[in-house]
């Protein structure tokens with residue numbers, strides 16, 4: 001379906017989001033849910049929500065509108081997004097709707113529709129839903145279908161996660177873990193899984209609170225000081241922080257150092273490719289760190305790049321039936337459970353990796369041979385494992401533009417500039433300066449701004465290239 005450029009897009013990068021009562025009004029929600037009922041055709045549809053204040057109201061609106069749209073509903077209540085997405089498949093539903101604005105500020109909320117595969121609907125299907133929304137050609141509005149409450153979703157999800165990891169091995173290590181739950185819905189799942197895995201669990205910001213008074217709903221390298229301190233003070237093995245709806249996870253090593261999402265992801269990729277998923281393909285957006293492709297190369301695996309956005313990664317994974325996918329912001333996807341970002345599953349894999357840290361790493365094995373030692377009881381810590389990755393310097397920023405047209409022109413200008421090694425235009429422009437240095441510029445899909453990402457194994461080259469391209473962009477914004 002072609003996009004009608006004259007009208008406003010409903011869907012952003014991750015579902016339909018906006019300020020509750022202002023952009024995301026009850027009226028818009030009703031029309032959107034009638035559109036989704038028409039699109040889904042039949043139920044049951046499973047509905048869940050995060051811990052936002054407006055969800056008392058929105059969950060009623062969503063479930064009732066689906067019912068009058070002629071679809072039965074299973075209502076899961078408050079659950080992390082990945083938990084609901086797993087339940088879609090597990091309970092053989094025809095689709096799911098998660099009511100969440102993920103890491104956005106408290107006044108926001110959103111509607112995230114997922115297909116029967118347990119993954120966000122495709123970009124193509126978003127346009128179909130928008131077409132129905134604007135034409136108001138709803139299949140049914142006088143249904144009297146029913147909503148059934150179901151409180152087995154979390155239990156079944158935890159069982160599934162446990163079936164995919166080496167529970168006994170993890171238990172034998174009795175890890176101590178600090179969980180920064182960020183007042184989000186991961187409070188309902190992660191602590192219980194970790195207790196089942198024999199961990200000593202220390203929680204921070206564990207009350208579900210739609211105002212996110214702790215450290216806000218988005219975990220970043222900058223705002224996790226409390227987590228870092230708690231890990232050090234308690235001599236924990238590691239710490240982890242989740243976003244509001246629990247699909248993203250950011251990790252902290254035993255020394256209290258917070259690591260960017262894609263660095264931790266590169267480490268997990270290394271673990272999985274070395275152990276249970278040899279040669280598996282890695283699906284990730286084109287702005288992902290080189291660390292991932294370096295690890296993949298070393299272990300004879302292939303990286304498949306997508307446009308930026310978790311939906312693009314999920315859909316590509318589905319198409320290829322891939323096991324490993326990731327996004328730079330702490331979204332790690334393990335296809336054995338589902339092709340979506342999943343904070344709990346990621347934590348479980350980190351635990352398994354640490355439980356195997358005496359044996360899985362090639363470099364470590366060869367060191368052992370060199371040292372003529374047979375001691376394999378030497379477990380390595382999180383910081384030691386992550387320290388084995390190559391040091392890569394990164395830069396990220398964004399530039400506000402007056403219009404989307406200017407943002408597009410900036411990309412064209414950057415493409416014309418200089419004499420780069422190669423340029424990849426899958427999404428914006430990824431400009432390769434040399435084999436180990438790149439600068440990427442891309443217009444935001446939703447706002448008039450240009451994002452810049454850059455990486456290099458050389459700090460000085462990175463600085464000079466960032467300055468060079470920044471100059472071009474700032475000249476054009478003026």
Ligand code: MG
Pocket residue numbers: 102103243244245246247248
């Ligand atoms: Mg999220």
